[in-house]
Amino acid sequence: MMTLLYKEIRLAIHPTSIVFAFLGCLVLVPAYPYSVIFMFGCLAPYITFLNARETNDAWYTAILPVTKRESVLAKCLLIVSVQIFQLLFSVPFALLRNAFNIENNPVGLDATLAWYGFGLIVYSVFDLVFFPSFYKNGYKAGKAFISASIPMAVLMVGLESVAQIPGFAWLDSCKPKDLMMQLPVFFVGIICYLTFLSLAYRISVKYFDRVDL
Amino acid sequence: MENTLCVQSLCKRYRGFSLENVSFVLAPKRIMGLIGKNGAGKSTTLKSILNMVSIDSGSVKIFQKDFCRYEKECKQHIGVVFGGIDFYPLKKLSAITAVTRKFYTDWDQEQYRKYIKYFNLDEGKKFKELSNGMKVKYQLALALSHHAGLLILDEPTSGLDPVSREELLHIFRQIVKNENCSILFSTHITSDLDKCADTITYIHNGRVLKSADKETFLLSFEYLKTPEDTGALTLEEIMLRTERREWYDDAVV
Numbered sequence: 001m002m003t004l005l006y007k008e009i010r011l012a013i014h015p016t017s018i019v020f021a022f023l024g025c026l027v028l029v030p031a032y033p034y035s036v037i038f039m040f041g042c043l044a045p046y047i048t049f050l051n052a053r054e055t056n057d058a059w060y061t062a063i064l065p066v067t068k069r070e071s072v073l074a075k076c077l078l079i080v081s082v083q084i085f086q087l088l089f090s091v092p093f094a095l096l097r098n099a100f101n102i103e104n105n106p107v108g109l110d111a112t113l114a115w116y117g118f119g120l121i122v123y124s125v126f127d128l129v130f131f132p133s134f135y136k137n138g139y140k141a142g143k144a145f146i147s148a149s150i151p152m153a154v155l156m157v158g159l160e161s162v163a164q165i166p167g168f169a170w171l172d173s174c175k176p177k178d179l180m181m182q183l184p185v186f187f188v189g190i191i192c193y194l195t196f197l198s199l200a201y202r203i204s205v206k207y208f209d210r211v212d213l
Numbered sequence: 214m215e216n217t218l219c220v221q222s223l224c225k226r227y228r229g230f231s232l233e234n235v236s237f238v239l240a241p242k243r244i245m246g247l248i249g250k251n252g253a254g255k256s257t258t259l260k261s262i263l264n265m266v267s268i269d270s271g272s273v274k275i276f277q278k279d280f281c282r283y284e285k286e287c288k289q290h291i292g293v294v295f296g297g298i299d300f301y302p303l304k305k306l307s308a309i310t311a312v313t314r315k316f317y318t319d320w321d322q323e324q325y326r327k328y329i330k331y332f333n334l335d336e337g338k339k340f341k342e343l344s345n346g347m348k349v350k351y352q353l354a355l356a357l358s359h360h361a362g363l364l365i366l367d368e369p370t371s372g373l374d375p376v377s378r379e380e381l382l383h384i385f386r387q388i389v390k391n392e393n394c395s396i397l398f399s400t401h402i403t404s405d406l407d408k409c410a411d412t413i414t415y416i417h418n419g420r421v422l423k424s425a426d427k428e429t430f431l432l433s434f435e436y437l438k439t440p441e442d443t444g445a446l447t448l449e450e451i452m453l454r455t456e457r458r459e460w461y462d463d464a465v466v
Contacts (some may be wrong), residue, residue, distance in 0.1 A: 003315045003316060005313075006312065006315060007312045007316075010304075010308055010311065010312050011301050011304055011308065011309065011312055013409045054302075055299075055300065055302060055303070056298055056299060056300050056301075057300075057301070058303070059265075059295065059298060059300065060300045062263065062264075062265050063263065063293040063295075064288065064313065064316045065284075065285045065286075065288035065316050065317065066285070066288070067264075067285060067287045068264070069282050185358075194310065209267065210267055211267075212265070212266035212267065213258070213260065213265040213266065
């Protein structure tokens with residue numbers, strides 16, 4: 001599994017995707033729609049798949065002692081690594097923001113536990129649409145991105161709007177009491193990410209098995 | 214002696230083209246040439262062997278093992294070269310090698326160094342900076358460094374100048390002589406096979422027209438000879454006359 005990931009990182013990933021992975025630090029910006037960070041995490045698979053297509057990555061992988069199933073697994077591992085790294089990388093910046101007592105983000109949701117939970121939900125839904133859509137044919141990355149962008153955009157608008165609704169103000173707060181209330185949202189995010197990703201992987205494998213390179 | 218490769222009744226149907234019952238065997242330490250005009254099904258056959266296209270029926274055995282069932286194990290012992298395809302053009306050869314070697318349990322770094330030196334390759338170069346001949350040589354170096362017992366080469370000499378082609382053919386002969394290796398080699402440049410193939414498989418419209426050792430193959434096409442022909446027909450003449458007959462048959466229809 002690590003060999004597959006090593007191959008993806010050294011040969012297949014587009015450098016821009018690595019830059020996107022570090023954009024978790026944007027939670028330090030005082031006024032910014034933080035859901036855009038998730039959009040960067042969704043652009044990373046699109047750019048990487050596009051790059052992989054142009055560099056004949058699927059062909060090269062096919063001649064290595066690797067099955068088609070593992071070829072899909074390699075890409076899933078890479079994208080999960082980028083997305084999770086991005087969220088983990090943002091954590092110290094979110095803490096720093098609190099340490100500096102920077103005012104509540106006036107644009108949208110703050111980097112609260114709920115924000116992380118919503119982020120995982122955005123990623124789960126995007127990946128669930130993107131991966132199977134791409135592996136249906138193995139080359140239409142643009143079409144897969146457009147299909148997956150629609151639910152991604154709806155969710156992004158939804159989560160930014162939450163901060164503006166007074167009844168949901170607790171989702172936008174970093175007070176210990178509110179953070180405790182946000183815990184279920186965070187766990188739902190984790191469960192969604194695990195189940196949707198595993199579903200996306202299974203469907204993609206099924207589709208890619210039928211694709212002729 | 215057990216066959217290195219055994220392809221049996223391979224069928225793959227596309228819209229407008231189908232591979233029908235393709236069968237042939239390749240013995241150890243032999244070079245087999247897979248010939249046929251463009252679009253005859255040579256590359257589809259090779260990709261079907263490698264499970265790159267999903268076949269409708271048939272079976273492939275490599276080193277007596279069912280390829281579909283033991284794909285990873287079989288791939289440990291085969292090397293593949295696709296002529297005309299650029300892999301990771303912006304990556305340095307050293308980066309591609311660093312990744313590739315991790316996948317092979319039998320990777321032999323000394324052997325790799327030997328071939329890199331022998332082929333005069335510069336690992337600091339990017340893949341796209343190599344000439345077509347050098348690209349094939351690099352892929353060969355990778356294949357030979359994990360002691361592949363079977364090399365599958367898809368049009369390795371296409372687009373090369375006569376000198377590079379001659380050099381590659383010499384290398385193929387050396388590989389079969391010095392390593393315990395067989396080569397399956399698709400091409401439409403039949404003169405290449407006159408020089409190095411032991412066996413010929415001719416694919417015509419998705420079917421195997423004939424698969425035999427070179428002498429038997431040439432004899433089986435004696436019927437194409439005209440009174441003007443004094444010597445044996447070359448592979449090119451056999452191919453041209455076979456394909457031409459079809460044009461005339463089509464014209465009559």
